[in-house]
Amino acid sequence: MTRLLLVDDEAAILFALGDYLETQGFRVSSARTRQAAEDLLADSRYDGVITDLSLEGRHNRDGFAILSVVRRDHPHTWAVLLTAFHSDEIAAEARTLGARAVIEKPVALSRLAQIATALADSATHNDEDLSR
Amino acid sequence: MNELSENEKHGGAEGPGGLSQNGVPSVHDLRARIADALPVNVAVLDAEGTILCVNAAWTRFAKTNGYSHPRSGLGESYLRVCDRAAGVDGERAREAAAGIRAVLAGSVSSFASEYRCDSPEQERWFQMVVTPLVDEKFAGVIVMHLDVTERRQVEDSLRTSERRLELALEGSNTGLWEWDIASDRVVYSRTWKSQLGFAEDEISDRLEEWETRLHPDDRDPMLDMVRRYLASPWPNYESQFRLRHRDGFYLWIMARAAIELDEDGRPKRMYGCHIDITQQRRDRDELERRAALLREAERQAREYLEAARRMNAELELRVRERTLQLETANRELEAFSDSVSHDLRAPLRQIDGFASALAEEYGERLDSQGLRYLELLQAGARKMNVLIDALLDLSRVTSGATFSEEVDLSDLAVQICAGLNGADPARKVDVRVTPGIRARGDRRLLGIALQNLLCNAWKYTSRHATARIEFGAAADGDGRLVYQVRDDGAGFDMSQSEQLFRAFHRLHGSSEFEGTGIGLATVQRIVRRHGGEIWVEAAPEQGATFYFTLGTRAA
Numbered sequence: 005m006t007r008l009l010l011v012d013d014e015a016a017i018l019f020a021l022g023d024y025l026e027t028q029g030f031r032v033s034s035a036r037t038r039q040a041a042e043d044l045l046a047d048s049r050y051d052g053v054i055t056d057l058s059l060e061g062r063h064n065r066d067g068f069a070i071l072s073v074v075r076r077d078h079p080h081t082w083a084v085l086l087t088a089f090h091s092d093e094i095a096a097e098a099r100t101l102g103a104r105a106v107i108e109k110p111v112a113l114s115r116l117a118q119i120a121t122a123l124a125d126s127a128t129h130n131d132e133d134l135s136r
Numbered sequence: 137m138n139e140l141s142e143n144e145k146h147g148g149a150e151g152p153g154g155l156s157q158n159g160v161p162s163v164h165d166l167r168a169r170i171a172d173a174l175p176v177n178v179a180v181l182d183a184e185g186t187i188l189c190v191n192a193a194w195t196r197f198a199k200t201n202g203y204s205h206p207r208s209g210l211g212e213s214y215l216r217v218c219d220r221a222a223g224v225d226g227e228r229a230r231e232a233a234a235g236i237r238a239v240l241a242g243s244v245s246s247f248a249s250e251y252r253c254d255s256p257e258q259e260r261w262f263q264m265v266v267t268p269l270v271d272e273k274f275a276g277v278i279v280m281h282l283d284v285t286e287r288r289q290v291e292d293s294l295r296t297s298e299r300r301l302e303l304a305l306e307g308s309n310t311g312l313w314e315w316d317i318a319s320d321r322v323v324y325s326r327t328w329k330s331q332l333g334f335a336e337d338e339i340s341d342r343l344e345e346w347e348t349r350l351h352p353d354d355r356d357p358m359l360d361m362v363r364r365y366l367a368s369p370w371p372n373y374e375s376q377f378r379l380r381h382r383d384g385f386y387l388w389i390m391a392r393a394a395i396e397l398d399e400d401g402r403p404k405r406m407y408g409c410h411i412d413i414t415q416q417r418r419d420r421d422e423l424e425r426r427a428a429l430l431r432e433a434e435r436q437a438r439e440y441l442e443a444a445r446r447m448n449a450e451l452e453l454r455v456r457e458r459t460l461q462l463e464t465a466n467r468e469l470e471a472f473s474d475s476v477s478h479d480l481r482a483p484l485r486q487i488d489g490f491a492s493a494l495a496e497e498y499g500e501r502l503d504s505q506g507l508r509y510l511e512l513l514q515a516g517a518r519k520m521n522v523l524i525d526a527l528l529d530l531s532r533v534t535s536g537a538t539f540s541e542e543v544d545l546s547d548l549a550v551q552i553c554a555g556l557n558g559a560d561p562a563r564k565v566d567v568r569v570t571p572g573i574r575a576r577g578d579r580r581l582l583g584i585a586l587q588n589l590l591c592n593a594w595k596y597t598s599r600h601a602t603a604r605i606e607f608g609a610a611a612d613g614d615g616r617l618v619y620q621v622r623d624d625g626a627g628f629d630m631s632q633s634e635q636l637f638r639a640f641h642r643l644h645g646s647s648e649f650e651g652t653g654i655g656l657a658t659v660q661r662i663v664r665r666h667g668g669e670i671w672v673e674a675a676p677e678q679g680a681t682f683y684f685t686l687g688t689r690a691a
Binding site for chain 1: 384385386414418421422425426428429430432433436437
C-alpha cells in the first residue's frame with residue numbers, strides 16, 4: 005500500500021484530500037504545519053509527500069523547506085508541490101528542490117489521485133528496493 | 137546366550153556356560169543371563185569380525201526381521217554380512233563395517249551411528265555402538281544395537297513444536313528476549329533483531345542493545361518501570377515504547393513480560409516479547425489528527441457563517457439607516473416642493489387674477505399697446521404655472537413611493553396620443569402604436585414618462601405638414617426589452633445629446649418650440665427608478681428616436 009504524507013494548513017482541504025485518497029487505496033498521514041510534517045518524516049517512511057507551498061499565510065514558503073527535507077533525508081520518497089499562486093519561478097524552484105510535479109490549486113481530487121498513482125508506480129518500477 | 141563352541145572359535149574366550157557342579161549358576165552363566173536380559177542387541181566379534189556370541193535380544197531381532205541364518209549368524213563374519221548388503225541400507229552397512237574395522241584397528245576408541253530400520257508396522261530407529269573388547273587373551277569388539285525409536289519420536293515432536301512456535305513468532309512478527317539477571321546477558325530472538333533492521337549476528341547479548349535504542353522521551357520511564365517490576369513484580373507486565381530502527385526512525389513496540397524467581401524469591405530471569413505496533417499507533421494518531429481536522433473545519437465553517445451573518449446584519453442595518461435617511465430626505469423634499477409650489481402659486485394667482493380684473497374692468501381705458509402688455513403678463517403667469525407643475529412632477533418622480541404592477545404601455549400610448557390629437561385636431565399625424573407592449577412598473581410614473589416622450593414627438597414634428605410618430609419595442613442582443621418612441625420631426629445634432637437629459641436645458645429656443653426643459657430629465661429619472669437606461673438617436677431634420685429599458689427582460 006502506498007503511503008502518503010499530505011501537508012496543507014487548511015483543515016478542510018487536508019481532511020477532504022486525505023479522506024478521498026484513502027478511498028483510492030492510499031494510506032495517508034496528515035500534517036498542517038512544517039513542524040508536524042518534519043516530525044512525521046523523521047518517524048516513518050513515506051512513498052510520497054504532497055505539500056502545499058504556503059502554510060500559514062500566502063507569502064509563506066514552508067512547502068519548499070519540506071521539499072528540501074525530503075530530498076536530503078528521503079531520497080526514495082517522491083514529492084509533489086501544490087500551490088494556489090502558481091508562477092514559473094515557483095515551478096522552477098520546486099523542480100530544483102526535487103519536486104516531481106507542481107500542481108496549481110484548485111485541482112480535482114481525482115486528478116491528484118492519478119498523479120499520485122503514476123508516481124507510486126514509477127517509483128516501484130525504477131527502484132525495487134525501496135518497497136519496504 | 138548363543139556362542140560358538142571352543143573348537144569353532146578362533147581365539148580364546150571364556151568356556152561354555154552351564155551349571156556348576158553344585159547346581160549354583162556359575163559366574164559365566166550369570167553373565168550370560170544378564171546379557172540375555174538386556175533390551176539391547178549385543179554381539180561379540182573377534183578380530184576378524186566373526187560373530188562369536190550374541191544375546192537373546194539379538195537372536196529375537198534376527199528372527200523377527202527374517203534373518204534366516206540358523207544360528208543367528210554365529211560363526212559368520214559380520215563384516216562380510218555388512219559388506220554384502222546392498223542399496224541404501226548397504227551404504228549404511230558398509231559405514232558400519234568401516235566403523236567396526238576402525239575400532240578393531242584401534243584407530244578410534246568407539247564408533248556409533250544412528251540408522252532407520254522400519255518394522256513392517258512402524259518406523260524404527262536404532263543406534264549401533266561398537267566398543268573394543270580387548271585383554272591379554274582376546275581382541276575383538278562388542279557390537280550393540282539400541283532401539284532409539286522412542287527418543288527419536290520425542291525429539292521429532294519437540295523439533296516440530298519448536299519449529300511451529302518459531303514460525304508463529306516469525307509470522308506474527310513477535311520478537312523474543314530473555315534476560316538472565318545474574319549474568320546480565322540477554323538472548324534476543326532473530327525476529328527481535330529483524331524488527332529493528334538487524335541481522336542475527338549484528339546484535340550482541342547485552343542489555344544496552346535495548347536500552348540505548350530507546351527513544352529519549354521513553355528511556356527514563358521504561359528503565360524506571362523495569363526497576364519497579366524487578367523490585368516487586370506484578371502480573372501481566374505490559375509497556376509501550378519507541379525503539380530506534382537501524383535506519384534512524386522509531387518503531388512503536390509493545391512489550392509483554394514475565395519474571396522467574398530463584399529459590400530465595402529473587403529475580404532470576406525476565407523474559408518477554410516485542411510486538412511492532414508502529415502501524416497501529418500511526419493509524420490511531422492519524423485518526424486523531426483527522427478528527428481534529430474535521431473539528432477545525434467545522435469550527436471554521438461556523439466562523440465563516442457567523443461572519444457572513446454579521447456582515448449581512450451590518451449590511452441590513454446600513455440599508456435600513458440609509459433608507460431612513462432617504463425617506464427623511466424625500467419627505468423634506470416633498471414638503472419643500474409643496475410649500476414652494478404653494479408659495480409660488482399664491483402670488484401667481486394674484487398676478488393672473490389682478491391681470492384678468494384689469495383687462496375686464498379697465499380694458500376700455502387701455503390702448504392697444506397696454507392691452508398687449510396685459511396679455512404678455514397673463515401668458516407669463518400661465519407659463520409660470522406650467523413650470524411649477526413640471527417641477528412638482530420632477531420632484532414626485534424622485535421621491536414618493538412606487539408600485540410594481542403590470543402596465544400596458546401600448547394602451548397608455550394610444551390614450552396619450554388621442555389626448556394630444558384632441559387638443560390639436562388640425563394636425564395630420566400618423567400615430568402607430570404596436571399593440572400589447574407591457575412592462576412591470578409604476579403606472580403613474582410610466583404614464584408621465586410616455587406623456588413626456590410622446591408630447592415631445594408631437595411638439596417637434598409640429599413644423600412639418602405631415603408627421604409620423606411610432607411606439608414599439610424589440611429585444612436587444614442581451615435579451616433586454618428595449619422600448620422606443622420615434623418621430624420624423626426636427627431632430628437635433630447628436631453632439632448635443634449629452635445635455636439633453638439635464639433639467640432646464642433646452643436645445644431649441646422657446647421661440648421655435650414651447651417647453652419647460654424639465655420633461656426629459658423627468659423621463660430619465662423615471663427610467664432609472666425602474667432600473668433602466670435611456671438614450672437617443674437623432675439627426676437635424678431627420679427626427680429622433682428615444683430608446684429606454686425598464687430592467688425587464690424580453691419574453
